[in-house]
Amino acid sequence: MVFSASYIFQQIFNGIVLGSIYALLALGMAVIYGILGLINFAHGALITVGAFCFYFLFSVYHWSFILVIILSVALGGLMGFVLEAIGYRKLRGGPGVSLLITSLGIYIFIENAVKLLVSPQPYAFSMPPFLDKIISTFITFRLIDLFIIATTITIMICFGIFVKRNKVGIAMRGISESVETARMVGINVNQVIIWSFIVASAIAALTGFMWGSKYGQISYDMGFMPGVIAFVSIVIGGIGSISGAVLGGFLIGLIQTFSIGFLPPGWTMYRDAIVFALLIIVLLIKPTGIMGRKESI
Amino acid sequence: MKTILLKTESIEVCYGIIPAVRDLSLEVREGQIVALIGANGAGKSTTLKALAGILHPRQGKIFYKEKEITKLSADRRVPLGITLVPEGRQLFSTLTTKENLRLGAYCYTETEFKEGLGWIYSIFPILKERENQIAGTLSGGEQQMLAFGRAIISKPELLLLDEPSLGLAPLIIKEVYEIIKKIKSTGINIILVEQNIKMAMQVTDYMYVMEAGEMTIQGEPLKVMKDEDIRKAYLG
Amino acid sequence: MKMICSNGRLTIFRIWMPFIIGLGVLFLILGVCNITLDNYTLHIITVIGIYIIAATSLNLTNGYTGLFSLGHAGFMAIGAYSSVLLTYKVSLRGAYNLPLLPVILGGPDFQWPFLPALITGGILAAVAAIIVGLPVLRLRGHYLAVASLGFMIIVTTLAKGMRFLTRGASGIQVISHYTNIWNVYTWVAITIFVIWRILQSAPGRAMLAIRESEVSAQSQGINLMKYKLYSFVVGAFFAGIAGGLYAHFARSIRPYEFSFFMTFFIVMMPIIGGSRNIFGPALGAILLITIRYILKPVEEGLEIYGLVELIYATLLIAIMLWRSGGILSRKSDSS
Numbered sequence: 001m002v003f004s005a006s007y008i009f010q011q012i013f014n015g016i017v018l019g020s021i022y023a024l025l026a027l028g029m030a031v032i033y034g035i036l037g038l039i040n041f042a043h044g045a046l047i048t049v050g051a052f053c054f055y056f057l058f059s060v061y062h063w064s065f066i067l068v069i070i071l072s073v074a075l076g077g078l079m080g081f082v083l084e085a086i087g088y089r090k091l092r093g094g095p096g097v098s099l100l101i102t103s104l105g106i107y108i109f110i111e112n113a114v115k116l117l118v119s120p121q122p123y124a125f126s127m128p129p130f131l132d133k134i135i136s137t138f139i140t141f142r143l144i145d146l147f148i149i150a151t152t153i154t155i156m157i158c159f160g161i162f163v164k165r166n167k168v169g170i171a172m173r174g175i176s177e178s179v180e181t182a183r184m185v186g187i188n189v190n191q192v193i194i195w196s197f198i199v200a201s202a203i204a205a206l207t208g209f210m211w212g213s214k215y216g217q218i219s220y221d222m223g224f225m226p227g228v229i230a231f232v233s234i235v236i237g238g239i240g241s242i243s244g245a246v247l248g249g250f251l252i253g254l255i256q257t258f259s260i261g262f263l264p265p266g267w268t269m270y271r272d273a274i275v276f277a278l279l280i281i282v283l284l285i286k287p288t289g290i291m292g293r294k295e296s297i
Numbered sequence: 298m299k300t301i302l303l304k305t306e307s308i309e310v311c312y313g314i315i316p317a318v319r320d321l322s323l324e325v326r327e328g329q330i331v332a333l334i335g336a337n338g339a340g341k342s343t344t345l346k347a348l349a350g351i352l353h354p355r356q357g358k359i360f361y362k363e364k365e366i367t368k369l370s371a372d373r374r375v376p377l378g379i380t381l382v383p384e385g386r387q388l389f390s391t392l393t394t395k396e397n398l399r400l401g402a403y404c405y406t407e408t409e410f411k412e413g414l415g416w417i418y419s420i421f422p423i424l425k426e427r428e429n430q431i432a433g434t435l436s437g438g439e440q441q442m443l444a445f446g447r448a449i450i451s452k453p454e455l456l457l458l459d460e461p462s463l464g465l466a467p468l469i470i471k472e473v474y475e476i477i478k479k480i481k482s483t484g485i486n487i488i489l490v491e492q493n494i495k496m497a498m499q500v501t502d503y504m505y506v507m508e509a510g511e512m513t514i515q516g517e518p519l520k521v522m523k524d525e526d527i528r529k530a531y532l533g
Numbered sequence: 534m535k536m537i538c539s540n541g542r543l544t545i546f547r548i549w550m551p552f553i554i555g556l557g558v559l560f561l562i563l564g565v566c567n568i569t570l571d572n573y574t575l576h577i578i579t580v581i582g583i584y585i586i587a588a589t590s591l592n593l594t595n596g597y598t599g600l601f602s603l604g605h606a607g608f609m610a611i612g613a614y615s616s617v618l619l620t621y622k623v624s625l626r627g628a629y630n631l632p633l634l635p636v637i638l639g640g641p642d643f644q645w646p647f648l649p650a651l652i653t654g655g656i657l658a659a660v661a662a663i664i665v666g667l668p669v670l671r672l673r674g675h676y677l678a679v680a681s682l683g684f685m686i687i688v689t690t691l692a693k694g695m696r697f698l699t700r701g702a703s704g705i706q707v708i709s710h711y712t713n714i715w716n717v718y719t720w721v722a723i724t725i726f727v728i729w730r731i732l733q734s735a736p737g738r739a740m741l742a743i744r745e746s747e748v749s750a751q752s753q754g755i756n757l758m759k760y761k762l763y764s765f766v767v768g769a770f771f772a773g774i775a776g777g778l779y780a781h782f783a784r785s786i787r788p789y790e791f792s793f794f795m796t797f798f799i800v801m802m803p804i805i806g807g808s809r810n811i812f813g814p815a816l817g818a819i820l821l822i823t824i825r826y827i828l829k830p831v832e833e834g835l836e837i838y839g840l841v842e843l844i845y846a847t848l849l850i851a852i853m854l855w856r857s858g859g860i861l862s863r864k865s866d867s868s
Contacts (some may be wrong), residue, residue, distance in 0.1 A: 006868075014589050017388050038676075039675040039679075079307070082395075087850065087854075089851065090852070090854055094857075096599045096674045096675065097599070097674055097675075098573055098853055098857060099673065100601065100675050100678060101512075101601075101753040101804060101849070101853060102849075102850060102853040102854070103844050104797065104848060105849035105850045106846070108797070108842055108845065109843060109846035109847065109850065111839075111842075112839035112840075112843040112846065113839070114839075115838050115839030115842075116838060116839035116840060116843060119838075119840065120838040143621060160360075166411075167399055167403060167407075170400060171391065171400060171403065172394050173389075173391070173392060174389045174392060174396075175393050177386070177389050177390070177392070179350070180387075181374045181387045181388075181389060182372075182400070183351075183370065183371045184349065184351060184371050184372075184381055184383065184387065185372075185375065185380075185400050185401055185403065185447065186371075186372050186375025186376065186380070186403050186451070187370065187400060187403050187405065188372055188403075188518070194638075198570040215809075220839070224793070225615075228679070228682070230674075231679055232679065232683075232781060235676065239436050269690060269693055269694060270690055270694065272686055272688055272690065273687045273690035273691075276682075276683030276686050277683070277687060278508060278601075279679065279680065279683050280668065280669070281679055281685055281686070283668070283669075283672060283676060283680055284668045285710065287672070
């Protein structure tokens with residue numbers, strides 16, 4: 001089967017859009033992992049929360065788009081703050097598995113809280129009409145796709161500047177190298193951790209809006225797979241490397257899109273399995289990931 | 298008599314359940330460099346860590362400028378003016394020289410940091426050259442200077458130095474001690490932990506000798522060195 | 534065999550007597566239940582039994598060896614599907630598009646009796662555990678968790694994909710109802726007994742050492758991979774058994790049932806019930822399943838979907854925060 005050039009580019013573009021969403025999630029998760037050593041599975045739940053918040057405020061109550069985005073992101077940040085204070089702070093420094101289990105527990109809690117309070121049925125998700133415009137050139141896409149890519153690039157750039165220039169950003173990198181040294185030097189580690197959680201969770205909530213827009217549908221369990229894939233991105237891209245995590249996100253976005261776009265139709269269902277097979281392969285060959293740093297696995 | 302800056306009252310510090318330091322009472326007055334001398338395992342580093350807030354004494358009290366700081370954690374002591382250069386330096390090896398210094402001056406604003414940076418570079422010009430180099434790639438002597446710089450950029454009142462000569466070549470050790478003298482001249486008080494008595498004697502005003510977790514002798518260096526046992530143990 | 538047949542008389546008293554007495558008491562209780570209770574309750578008790586097997590075997594790997602595996606449902610799926618494919622009624626195979634057995638396995642006119650098929654399912658799950666375990670068990674903590682989760686997803690995806698063998702996403706129905714309260718609880722007793730004996734023996738002590746500190750264990754000369762694999766494989770074997778029992782009880786299986794949620798459901802049982810006690814997982818199983826059967830009707834009646842899982846999650850978080858060893862733990866086990 002021969003694919004036309006425009007089809008190939010279309011798949012690459014779609015892959016980058018999906019990859020952007022994964023990259024943003026991986027970024028947030030990698031930051032938290034870097035400073036706490038915690039894989040925050042509850043991260044995925046914030047996607048759901050952000051999506052539903054946007055849905056209710058925008059589509060049901062018809063508030064303005066900008067306001068709704070800001071509020072959804074703020075809600076995500078607030079939830080991140082609450083989760084850290086209630087769920088994780090007490091377990092810091094304990095066995096890593098406890099944090100893992102608790103974060104899974106928190107994920108299930110939030111997922112079912114949404115299921116209970118909203119609905120077990122999926123909802124149709126609509127974005128503001130101006131983002132829904134279709135543009136047909138060499139490839140076909142909607143403005144929302146450009147929005148996703150642009151937002152992702154902006155956030156990445158801001159983040160990059162932040163960790164190099166801002167003292168809190170530098171502190172984050174210091175803490176992820178050694179919490180002890182950071183404390184010794186006088187850094188208020190708690191504060192940095194809290195802010196990292198807030199920002200990472202806010203970004204996750206934003207991706208909820210993006211995911212809903214891309215797939216046109218939201219449901220109480222929409223956050224699970226993206227959350228797991230965010231973790232897979234971190235592992236494949238390289239533990240301890242933020243840029244690795246982002247790279248991993250884009251890579252998986254492309255791989256998943258290609259496996260739907262280029263493999264025979266019967267193989268579509270293997271899209272998630274392929275990602276995990278890749279994960280296991282990477283773990284066997286180069287456990288530290290593509291851009292990985294030193295960390296014993 | 299100069300005022301007492303820091304005082305401990307019978308502190309006992311443990312590693313797990315083993316007491317490494319017992320019944321230790323010492324004083325540091327303003328304008329002094331005080332040294333804690335002793336063999337390996339005597340409890341010197343443990344004492345210093347308790348003063349820095351990394352370890353907490355199980356018994357006894359620590360006073361800084363008349364206020365009790367016994368239970369205060371390390372990051373809360375830095376704003377009070379107590380900083381530590383730990384054994385092995387503990388730099389952020391994946392961060393650059395400048396970034397390490399930035400974290401040493403964490404509570405500073407950007408402008409205050411610029412000033413502090415200038416001051417540090419005047420004392421350690423080599424650090425300016427290595428400004429954007431990753432700390433882990435610096436030489437041993439440069440790392441020691443960075444460790445010093447990071448600890449004094451916040452203009453502390455009390456600097457704690459844990460074995461500053463450890464692992465360094467003799468020429469570098471001489472440089473390090475020149476720097477210690479320089480730091481003293483800027484008005485910063487120092488508590489020094491050393492196994493290398495010869496070098497320590499050159500800069501200290503007062504010495505405490507520790508053995509197996511307890512203090513045995515204290516006094517001015519010349520007086521301490523006159524003691525028979527000390528001569529045998531340390532000066533060979 | 535060393536762990537069971539050690540020094541003669543002492544063994545009989547300390548090991549076999551309690552086991553046989555326990556078994557006898559168990560069967561007495563079951564007999565009474567059988568006569569007095571209604572079918573629905575017996576149904577629930579049987580389900581509880583199946584999950585006790587799954588949870589106790591999982592606890593050997595997760596609780597006692599400290600390997601956080603999220604792949605248990607995958608092993609149950611292997612046990613379920615393979616035992617079903619062996620026992621499926623010959624006459625129905627054509628109608629349901631299931632393959633006839635090849636000659637080495639008995640030929641086209643043969644369907645396996647239950648017990649051998651069940652054990653074969655367990656063995657196949659154990660084999661899968663060896664294959665998956667060798668690469669994956671080198672990993673630590675969250676890596677192991679996600680890799681094992683990945684394994685489970687791969688298994689269920691294959692089950693969906695290999696339609697000629699498994700009927701894909703529609704699953705297999707009209708499975709012979711071989712499971713009953715008696716053989717389930719016989720297996721419960723066997724599972725608990727075997728795992729109890731393992732824990733008392735040298736391999737068991739090695740596993741506990743590994744949980745406490747891999748580095749220390751290694752420096753004591755313990756071959757990490759050997760014992761990790763040991764616990765992983767034993768856990769998988771009994772998971773396969775549980776899967777086979779489940780399939781022949783529910784009489785219908787679909788790939789999506791062996792999901793992340795089933796694994797996590799089973800993972801929660803030893804955590805809540807007590808991961809350092811041989812009966813902890815059983816307590817967890819009884820607790821969680823009873824809650825489900827009591828509250829699911831409420832959930833459906835009042836249309837508040839998700840209530841049961843919400844309660845599970847709350848219980849889990851509460852335990853993690855305040856009593857991390859689980860209900861049957863001593864206070865000293867909590868951090």
